[in-house]
Amino acid sequence: MLLLQVLIVTSTWSYGYSQITLLQTPLSVTRPVSKSARMSCKISGFDFNSNYIHWYRQSPGAAPERILYVRLASVTMDTGFDSKRFEAVNDDSTSTSNLRVHQLTREDAATYYCAAWDTSSGIKYFGTGTKLVVSDIQAKFDSTKIQVLPPSTEQDGKVSYMCLIQDFYPNVIKVTWEVDKKNVEENAVHEEIWDPDTNQQLYSMSSWLTVDKNSNKNYRCKYQHESKEGSRPIESPDTSVVSQTTESCINKPENGTTLSTDITDSFMHRTAYLIYIVLLLKSTTYYVIVLFFIYRMQSPIKHRGKKP
Incomplete structure (x- = not known):
C-alpha cells in the first residue's frame, strides 16, 4: 500500500517545461452486478500517442495488479484478465484513455488507476484513482x-x-x-x-x-x-x-x-x-x-x- 501511495505522488511531475498530469473521473462508479462501468483518465504534459497507457486494479487488502496496457489502437492484456470484459479505448483528440468493465461481478469492486509510461524518462506516472462500487444501491x-x-x-x-x-x-x-x-x-x-x-x-x-x-x-x-x-x-x-x-x-x-x-x-x-x-x-x-x-x-x- 505504501508503494502505491509513493507511485501516486508521481501523478504530477515537472518534466522539462511541462507538467505530466493524470486526472481520473469520476471519483467513483456505482453499478449493479452484470452491468458495465466506465471510467476515464485525461493525460497532459507528454506525447499521448507515442507512449503506453496502463490500467491497474487494486482490490481491498491486495497489491495493485495490471489489467492491460494500450498504445494507439493496440491493446495488450495481462494474464488472468478477459479481453471480453476489460476494454480500453484511447481518444487521441482529447488525450483521454477510457476503461470499460463489462458483466460486473462482486470481485470487480476495487480502485482502478491509470498510469502513463514515459519512454523518454523511463518513469511511470499514476492517476488519482476511481473506485468501482458493485452494489444494487444507487448512488x-x-x-x-x-x-x-x-x-x-x-x-x-x-x-x-x-x-x-x-x-x-x-x-x-x-x-x-x-x-x-x-x-x-x-x-x-x-x-x-x-x-x-x-x-x-x-x-x-x-x-x-x-x-x-x-x-x-x-x-x-x-x-x-x-x-x-x-x-x-x-x-x-x-x-x-x-x-x-x-x-x-x-x-x-x-x-x-x-x-x-x-x-x-x-x-x-x-x-x-x-x-x-x-x-x-x-x-x-x-x-x-x-x-x-x-x-x-x-x-x-x-x-x-x-x-x-
Whole structure:
C-alpha cells in the first residue's frame, strides 16, 4: 500500500517545461452486478500517442495488479484478465484513455488507476484513482442535507466553521474549502466518514475550517461526489437554514414546490449543532487522557532517587 501511495505522488511531475498530469473521473462508479462501468483518465504534459497507457486494479487488502496496457489502437492484456470484459479505448483528440468493465461481478469492486509510461524518462506516472462500487444501491447525494454552520466558539483569536454533509452513497467524496475560488485547505481538518447506522447504508461526514476571527472573507465548502458536485456558502446565524446550492446542482421539482420545509430545516440545524458539540467533547476527552498519561509518566521521574 505504501508503494502505491509513493507511485501516486508521481501523478504530477515537472518534466522539462511541462507538467505530466493524470486526472481520473469520476471519483467513483456505482453499478449493479452484470452491468458495465466506465471510467476515464485525461493525460497532459507528454506525447499521448507515442507512449503506453496502463490500467491497474487494486482490490481491498491486495497489491495493485495490471489489467492491460494500450498504445494507439493496440491493446495488450495481462494474464488472468478477459479481453471480453476489460476494454480500453484511447481518444487521441482529447488525450483521454477510457476503461470499460463489462458483466460486473462482486470481485470487480476495487480502485482502478491509470498510469502513463514515459519512454523518454523511463518513469511511470499514476492517476488519482476511481473506485468501482458493485452494489444494487444507487448512488445518492442530497444537496439539501448540507450545512455550513457559522462559528459558535472562539479560541486564541481563531474561529472554526463546520461543513456537515449527510446521507450520501457511496462513501467516496471529496470536500475542500475555498475563498474567491482559491483553495484554503491548509487550515482545514476533515473528519472520518461515518455510517449513521441505518438500513439505507447512507454516510455522513464533517469538515472544519479554522480562520482568524476578524476575517470577513466569504468561505465556501466545495464538494465533489459521483452524483453531484457544487459548493455551499457559510450560513447566516440570523436566518433559518435554507437549502442553497450552486446553479449547476439545483434540483427543482416539476410541480414548483420547494424541496424542504421549516420543520426539516429546523431539525437539521439542531442535529448539526449536536454533532458539533459531540465532536468538541470528544476532542476535550482526548486532551484530558493525554494529560493524564503525561502526568503518570512524569511521576516516577519525580520520585526517582528518593528512599522508600
